[in-house]
Amino acid sequence: MAFFTTLTSRTFSHSAMMSNSIKNVTVIGSGLMGAGIAQVAAQTGHSVIMVDIDDALVSKAQKRIQDSIQRVAKKKFGENEEASKFISESLSHLTTSTDAVTSVGSADLVVEAIVENLDIKKKLFMQLDKAAPSHTIFASNTSSLSIAKIADATDRKDRFGGLHFFNPVPVMKLLEVVRIAETSQDTYDAMCGWGKAMGKVTVECKDTPGFIVNRLLVPYMFEAVRILERGDASARDIDTAMKLGAGYPMGPFELMDYVGLDTGKFIVDGWHKEFPDESIFNPSPLLNKLVEEGKLGVKTGEGFYKYKK
Numbered sequence: 001m002a003f004f005t006t007l008t009s010r011t012f013s014h015s016a017m018m019s020n021s022i023k024n025v026t027v028i029g030s031g032l033m034g035a036g037i038a039q040v041a042a043q044t045g046h047s048v049i050m051v052d053i054d055d056a057l058v059s060k061a062q063k064r065i066q067d068s069i070q071r072v073a074k075k076k077f078g079e080n081e082e083a084s085k086f087i088s089e090s091l092s093h094l095t096t097s098t099d100a101v102t103s104v105g106s107a108d109l110v111v112e113a114i115v116e117n118l119d120i121k122k123k124l125f126m127q128l129d130k131a132a133p134s135h136t137i138f139a140s141n142t143s144s145l146s147i148a149k150i151a152d153a154t155d156r157k158d159r160f161g162g163l164h165f166f167n168p169v170p171v172m173k174l175l176e177v178v179r180i181a182e183t184s185q186d187t188y189d190a191m192c193g194w195g196k197a198m199g200k201v202t203v204e205c206k207d208t209p210g211f212i213v214n215r216l217l218v219p220y221m222f223e224a225v226r227i228l229e230r231g232d233a234s235a236r237d238i239d240t241a242m243k244l245g246a247g248y249p250m251g252p253f254e255l256m257d258y259v260g261l262d263t264g265k266f267i268v269d270g271w272h273k274e275f276p277d278e279s280i281f282n283p284s285p286l287l288n289k290l291v292e293e294g295k296l297g298v299k300t301g302e303g304f305y306k307y308k309k
């Protein structure tokens with residue numbers, strides 16, 4: 001079945017599930033997060049364009065979305081006709097593109113989920129700022145960077161904020177909504193309204209490093225790496241301990257492999273530069289070695305653990 005279409009013109013179909021002012025959504029980046037955000041936006045009736053830098057990456061994302069949406073449909077409807085209808089309707093709301101600039105022409109909201117690098121994000125938003133309509137809200141899904149610094153690249157700081165989703169997006173219920181000093185109340189309300197229309201529970205957070213979840217989660221993950229580096233316990237035993245002793249669904253090494261070791265390294269390197277006196281953010285020789293070897297976790301088939309491709 002041809003599940004996806006490439007971008008021609010944006011079609012829009014109303015959905016009873018959608019009661020917010022944001023209808024047309026462009027998601028830039030189709031990796032782990034961008035694909036998940038685009039999927040959920042399409043599932044909730046928004047007209048979505050998902051963008052990446054080349055066709056191969058877009059195709060890979062489409063495959064992940066197909067797998068994921070089938071799991072969502074099965075959970076919602078079992079294996080009856082409703083499930084196929086849900087899948088085909090959701091996917092009919094989703095188009096793809098490899099041209100970020102033209103993809104924002106009719107967007108109400110742009111969600112950026114590209115690599116965790118301030119300069120690259122700023123460069124992208126600078127280009128998009130010229131191409132998007134004046135009403136368009138810009139949001140970054142950054143895990144660790146300052147929203148204000150990213151917004152500096154644009155002339156629309158009142159229409160800029162953070163929308164931080166969690167992986168896997170179709171499953172995780174939380175959305176951190178981050179405002180900067182200039183974010184207008186209308187923008188903030190629209191972001192929260194959209195979060196709810198996406199089926200998420202929103203929490204408000206100031207533009208501080210790591211917002212709420214990552215300010216707690218990243219030091220925890222890095223303490224686990226230090227335990228392993230010192231040889232005090234194995235990765236497997238640390239994971240077992242945190243699952244059975246603290247009730248976490250995944251241990252810290254399983255979770256690092258799941259989110260991507262490259263993303264983990266980008267975060268910690270950035271914070272080490274910004275807060276050199278906080279030893280918890282010192283570089284980890286083990287993490288650096290794995291990333292250098294291209295062992296980025298589940299997405300490359302190996303990280304702290306090996307995975308079947």
Ligand SMILES: CCCCCCCC(=O)CC(=O)SCCNC(=O)CCNC(=O)[C@H](O)C(C)(C)COP(=O)(O)OP(=O)(O)OC[C@H]1O[C@@H](n2cnc3c(N)ncnc32)[C@H](O)[C@@H]1OP(=O)(O)O
Pocket residue numbers: 067068069071072075142143165166167168170171172213214217218221222249250255256259263264265267
């Ligand atoms: C070094 C520092 C790095 C820091 C990086 C920062 C990253 C960030 O900025 C913020 C983040 O996202 S942090 C990560 C947050 N995510 C987590 O903590 C996930 C923890 N794991 C889990 O919840 C479950 O193992 C999980 C839900 C993943 C899987 O659950 P199970 O192990 O029970 O496996 P399943 O039985 O396969 O799945 C359970 C239910 O979920 C459904 N499902 C799972 N994956 C799905 C997906 N991708 N798409 C759609 N549905 C999915 C699955 O169908 C199943 O549903 P039920 O049938 O109702 O059980």
Ligand SMILES: NC(=O)C1=CN([C@@H]2O[C@H](COP(=O)(O)OP(=O)(O)OC[C@H]3O[C@@H](n4cnc5c(N)ncnc54)[C@H](O)[C@@H]3O)[C@@H](O)[C@H]2O)C=CC1
Pocket residue numbers: 028029030031032033034051052053057100112113114115116117124141142143144164165166167258259260263
């Ligand atoms: N991995 C995770 O669990 C989470 C990550 N985040 C954040 O989300 C963002 C994306 O992370 P992931 O999806 O994990 O990364 P990823 O590496 O899986 O995907 C990033 C995608 O962006 C694409 N890209 C890079 N530059 C681009 C550009 N100029 N235009 C269009 N596409 C471009 C890449 O080709 C790649 O496909 C990062 O800021 C990360 O910190 C936020 C929450 C959780």
